[in-house]
Amino acid sequence: MNQHPAQDSGLTHIPVMITEVLSYLAIQPDGIYLDGTIGPGGHAISVLKELTDGGKVVGIDRDEEALDICKQNLKTSSSFLSLHHNSYANLDNIFAAEGLSTAHGILLDLGLSSLQLGSKNRGFSYRSEGPLDMRFDQSNGSGAGKLIDQAGRDSLAQIFKEYGEERLASRIAKSIKEMTAMNTIADLREAIRRCTPPNHRDRTFARIFQALRIAVNGELDILQQFLAKFIDFLRPSGRIVIISYHSLEDRLVKHSFKELASGGILDILTKRPITATEKERKNNRRAGSAKLRAAVKVA
Numbered sequence: 001m002n003q004h005p006a007q008d009s010g011l012t013h014i015p016v017m018i019t020e021v022l023s024y025l026a027i028q029p030d031g032i033y034l035d036g037t038i039g040p041g042g043h044a045i046s047v048l049k050e051l052t053d054g055g056k057v058v059g060i061d062r063d064e065e066a067l068d069i070c071k072q073n074l075k076t077s078s079s080f081l082s083l084h085h086n087s088y089a090n091l092d093n094i095f096a097a098e099g100l101s102t103a104h105g106i107l108l109d110l111g112l113s114s115l116q117l118g119s120k121n122r123g124f125s126y127r128s129e130g131p132l133d134m135r136f137d138q139s140n141g142s143g144a145g146k147l148i149d150q151a152g153r154d155s156l157a158q159i160f161k162e163y164g165e166e167r168l169a170s171r172i173a174k175s176i177k178e179m180t181a182m183n184t185i186a187d188l189r190e191a192i193r194r195c196t197p198p199n200h201r202d203r204t205f206a207r208i209f210q211a212l213r214i215a216v217n218g219e220l221d222i223l224q225q226f227l228a229k230f231i232d233f234l235r236p237s238g239r240i241v242i243i244s245y246h247s248l249e250d251r252l253v254k255h256s257f258k259e260l261a262s263g264g265i266l267d268i269l270t271k272r273p274i275t276a277t278e279k280e281r282k283n284n285r286r287a288g289s290a291k292l293r294a295a296v297k298v299a
């Protein structure tokens, strides 16, 4: 028998709705599970604990730092876990590289981890300092500073309106464009501070940062690409579980599941999205906006 999967670790990121995730995935000990957003491995560690020989977690993350942390957290043999620095939208290439055709279960836990939010130099949090980056994959593309620089005022306002549901989108976009420098988190905070009332300004900061992060990483496009193909990589009776934190993401998941269900390919297990219990919300702020949808491929 191989070395048994991960023992407990000192994770500071708390996985959201872990009991519900495990229950909807209905783990088979010798099953193959794809964790498309493995992050620090909070969900994966619990999946691994249920696996025996023949079982495996294939983990993907766009963030190399997150994968390094995951490796430290999930010290387990490569026969149980293999990690890929990639986007979950490329699951076809990853399955091919693994010599796999289908999985027993696929999990996506979208958004960003507490570790990324708390990281000083990544630009994800309005509470931090440093450059305006916000890329999940720092080896690719350009960050939020460049996006702000290249986008016109109207497109910026559109990003804030659509992805941040920000009422003062146009005013904020104008203020940003009027700044002489826009390279750091402090510059962005200052532009927002100049044109918004102090009441609940933290929420305005959070909405603008979320909107920019979604735009910088093309998060909705990527989710759509995944939703268009994941079904081919689930075996009959295989389960899909997706946790989203943004209404646009949840809508995409809902529509995709409905379409597949109306084609008779998928059975939806969550008529309405599942939300975290009051107790979990109290212990984990990230759980507050989480919506979980699950489905099973028709056998």
Ligand SMILES: C[S@@+](CC[C@H](N)C(=O)[O-])C[C@H]1O[C@@H](n2cnc3c(N)ncnc32)[C@H](O)[C@@H]1O
Pocket (backbone or CB within 6 Å): 013, 014, 015, 016, 036, 037, 038, 039, 040, 041, 042, 043, 044, 060, 061, 062, 063, 066, 086, 087, 088, 089, 109, 110, 111, 112, 113, 136, 222
């Ligand atoms: C909420 S965290 C996942 C946390 C993980 N489920 C846990 O409990 O430890 C989301 C992760 O998805 C990653 N991510 C975001 N977009 C991605 C993409 N397109 N492909 C792969 N990973 C992505 C982020 O870098 C982040 O580490």
